Amino acid sequence: MEPKKQEYKIQGNIGLFDDEQTIEKLNDMGNPLDRLSGVIDFEMFREILEKALHKDKMTKAGAKPYDPVLMFKILVLQGKLKVAPDTY
Numbered sequence: 001m002e003p004k005k006q007e008y009k010i011q012g013n014i015g016l017f018d019d020e021q022t023i024e025k026l027n028d029m030g031n032p033l034d035r036l037s038g039v040i041d042f043e044m045f046r047e048i049l050e051k052a053l054h055k056d057k058m059t060k061a062g063a064k065p066y067d068p069v070l071m072f073k074i075l076v077l078q079g080k081l082k083v084a085p086d087t088y
Contacts, residue, residue, distance in 0.1 A: 007064050032077060032080060032081065033073060033077060036073075036076065036077070036080070040076075042069050042072060042073055043069060045069060045072055046068070046069050049068035049069060049072060050068055053065075053068050
């Protein structure tokens, strides 16, 4: 039997134009994730990451996990920008 598709957290309450405005601001500043996404297809890592992080839940209690591809992107950016996880 194939495991059920994992649901991930969404990113809070998003207004109608919030995504567009945020992307415009980031692109004006020189969005490093946009440049990386043009070179690296992060979705090709999804299957590997989900297999490595998969845990069978006994109940539906608790918070949904974050998207593993999103977390991987954060780690790549931290390494590229030389940001230590404990500096924020």
